[in-house]
Amino acid sequence: MPVVSAGARLPRSYRFRAVSAVPLALLGALVAVAPASADAPRQDLPPVLANILRDAVGAPAAENAISGFTRLPEIRPHDARLDLDIVYTESTIYNPATGRDDKVRLRSYRGKGTNPKIPFVAPTIEIQPGETVRIGLNNQLPPEPNCTPPDINTPHCFNSTNLHSHGLWVSPTGNSDNVLLTIRPTVSFQYEYNVPFDHPAGTFWYHPHLHGSTALQVSSGMAGTLIIRGSRKPTPEKNGDIDTLLSVYPDGKPVVERVLEFQQVQYACRDKNGQIKVEKDAAGKVIAWVCDPGDVGTIESYDQFGPNSWQESNRYTSINGQVLPTFAGVAAGRLERWRAVHAGVRNTVTLQFKKMRANAPTFDKLRAADLDAWAHENCTGDVLPQWEIAADGLTHAQMIEKTQNVLQPGYRSDVLVVFPEAGEYCVIDAAAPANSAVGNIEESRQVLGKVLVSKGVPVGGDIRKFLTTQLQAMAGKSMRPDMREKVKAALGDNLQTGSFVPHPTIEQVNGYQDVEFNIVTTQTPPLFQVNGHSYDPTQARTLILGKVEEWTITSKLAGHPFHIHVNPFQVVKILDPAGNDVSEKGEPNDPQYANLKGTWKDTLFVKQNYKIVMRTRYQRYIGEYVLHCHILDHEDQGMMQNINMVLPDGQGGGITGHH
Known part of the structure; x- marks a missing residue:
């Protein structure tokens, strides 16, 4: 069996690192005014230098330096690039049932960071808030003449593709997180994600999202982890990134991280008649x-x-x-x-x-x-x-x-x-x-x-108590002097981490939306629907930028993971068929809904005849994107709906045109 070593990340990470051309005089001035130690008194940065710094690295990174951090923020040009070739890859996958490797030929992403021993696994991308990330897709798959089907919801065009940055809070238009584009074979296209400075740090991922071929390509292994690493420490005024707490152990060594990307590569071998063996x-x-x-x-x-x-x-x-x-x-x-x-x-x-x-x-x-x-x-x-x-x-x-x-x-x-x-x-x-x-x-x-x-240092007794003590010691080393005791006290109070939450709780709403998933099985092939309709690219749910709305998600037949692009949502309650809220304690035979009340997510499983109530803010980005079931063959067959986010008209409605 393969061995994954400590510290190694499989797939390999492609880390964006660079140093910008900020004037040396500015850096020298920053060093001159920075405190000599973490406990040294705070010194104010001269206003002129503060403004220059804000222009050079952006407001959040600048405020970190201005507030008296001993470690200056990494100054970078916020411009990085990765090229991914989309190709057929020949490799092997171990089959325990036979005790041998099966040969496979799969569509895959290949680029800098691809592990040659597992070439069908995409590189892991690591970036930071404030960076502009350019990902060039080079579709080198064979051409498919006449791949358009008579029905848009019939799987089709398996060698055409596009790219989705799942969970990122970025624009859905143009060459950003635009899943309504089609990249045909032999075509190259560069995606550009302008990740805002206030983007949450966390674990995200990327994968194809062309309607009609998504499931086939993702099942083939076309998916990669995308990590946004944050260096913003919490302050009395602003929350920070959990990364700053989990940076080093009490002994000063870096915290061990592991990426576990679960995939279900459902390959098949076929007989002379084309049937699965x-x-x-x-x-x-x-x-x-x-x-x-x-x-x-x-x-x-x-x-x-x-x-x-x-x-x-x-x-x-x-x-x-x-x-x-x-x-x-x-x-x-x-x-x-x-x-x-x-x-x-x-x-x-x-x-x-x-x-x-x-x-x-x-x-x-x-x-x-x-x-x-x-x-x-x-x-x-x-x-x-x-x-x-x-x-x-x-x-x-x-x-x-x-x-x-x-x-x-x-x-x-x-x-x-x-x-x-x-x-x-x-x-x-x-x-x-x-x-x-x-x-x-x-x-x-x-x-x-x-x-x-x-062997290490065995832990006897209460692991929770041990974990709490470790985290408090880490907070003592990593947090600002004016936040150490607050963070340590919160950790000691049932492992609270409120100083690291990226979004404030939604208390009030000014609108409502409903989504119902369903599969109509009375005809062949079955119909996969959202609100009684299969996917129609000419139709869209219109939402207005700046509104805060409550959504109710239900499923009429079977369970479906609901996913919406761009703006995440906060769970309000989850009602079982009897109307009981199971978002706090969960259910006796199923723990998946326990402790979800008040949490933020972008994907959530909706059981049949259950009701998910959530709230979301429409912030910053306009344009057209989608919601859908994340059983991807359901999405490919019609369980998806377009969303058109428009500007308000100043009178309670939205503007959908240019007049």
């Missing part, structure tokens, strides 16, 4: 998709998707392109930050950690269906707690302790973990009841990999 049980039920020696697995048709397809395929959820990886370099008693990204198409991942019994047999040659029994026999320790600090890249006001971290397609979850003692630990995808899972069928427990934990 399968294995069936005695009753004729499909129990696995088969690839014989010499076959090449591909993703070329939407017959590879559907409610039961993942279970039938007997494929395995990969982490950073690897099946059943081993995470090495973890030390007992060492807090780590794990950034989990669900970059799959349609199956729920319920992340758990459990101590593995000593001398457990290997699990690298088992069918996916057999892993539940293996976990029952060998993953026998108590479930390890995870403390979620952020969801969908947005920091919580209070860390959420979880023993099951339910990740639906499109979700991100930043968690802190502490392995209390040396040994091997199971990384598990826990069982999920049908109504809490994307496919609306029960999901059995799976093993995703294992963690090797060295």
Whole structure:
């Protein structure tokens, strides 16, 4: 099984770093007025230099220097570029059911930062607020003559594409996060994301979003993690970035981070008639998709998707392109930050950690269906707690302790973990009841990999108390003198992190919106709908910039992850079919809604006959973008709607034209 070393990030990161041409005289002046130590008295920057600095690096970074930080902010030109070639990539994916590597040919992003050992996994991009990021897409896939179907909601044009920066708060128009563009084969196009200085730091991701081919391309592995790193420390006037708390341990060493990008690459091998090769049980039920020696697995048709397809395929959820990886370099008693990204198409991942019994047999040659029994026999320790600090890249006001971290397609979850003692630990995808899972069928427990934990400094007793003490010590080192005690006291009060929340709570609204997902199954093919209509690119929901509205999201048939572009939302309540609010305590057999009240997200699973009530602000950006179900083959077949954000007309309405 592959080993992921400590400190290594798979996929490799492409880090944007540069130094701007700010005059040396300005830098010298800043150094001259900066305090000699963190405890030195604050000194005011001369107004002229303060204004020059604001012009050079932007207001937030300038205020950091002006407020008396000993470390000057990184001064950068806010201009960076990455080129991604979209190509067919030949590689292998390990298949535990056969104990051998399957050859695959997949569409992928290739660029600086691509890991040559796992070439179908896209680079991880790391940027900071205030940067302008230019990503050049070079579509080198083969041309597809006459790829336009008679119905826009029939999957089509699998070699055409575009790019979506999932979760970023940037413009949806022009060459920014514009998912209404089409980039045909042989065409190159440069996306430009002007990330504002006040953008939240957090974990985001990028993937294709061309209607009709999104699921096929994302399932092929065309997805990458996008991290925005923040250096803004909280002040008495403004909240800061959680990154500043989680920068160094009390001993001064940098905090260990790991990126876990979950993917479900649903490749198939086909017979001479073009049918998927399968294995069936005695009753004729499909129990696995088969690839014989010499076959090449591909993703070329939407017959590879559907409610039961993942279970039938007997494929395995990969982490950073690897099946059943081993995470090495973890030390007992060492807090780590794990950034989990669900970059799959349609199956729920319920992340758990459990101590593995000593001398457990290997699990690298088992069918996916057999892993539940293996976990029952060998993953026998108590479930390890995870403390979620952020969801969908947005920091919580209070860390959420979880023993099951339910990740639906499109979700991100930043968690802190502490392995209390040396040994091997199971990384598990826990069982999920049908109504809490994307496919609306029960999901059995799976093993995703294992963690090797060295001796370190074992933690006895209460891990929560240990975590709190560690974080308070880190705050003592990293926070400003006028914020240290406030942050430490909040951490000591049930791990509150209110000084790092990026958005203020929405108290009042001035409008309302309703969204209902539905699948009409009385005709073939079924209709995938939003508010009774399948996707029509000529129709849009008109919203007015500056308004603050309450949305109610429901699902008439099956469960669907709701996702909206540009502006995130705050959860108000989640009502079960009986009208009970489950957004605080969750439900007995399903923890996914617990502690969600008041949190900020951009993607949220809507169970059948449940009601999600949320609030959102329409800030800064106008233009046309979309909301949709993040079961991406549902989106490709019509479960999407355009949004047209317009300027107010000054009389309570909006202006949709130029007059």
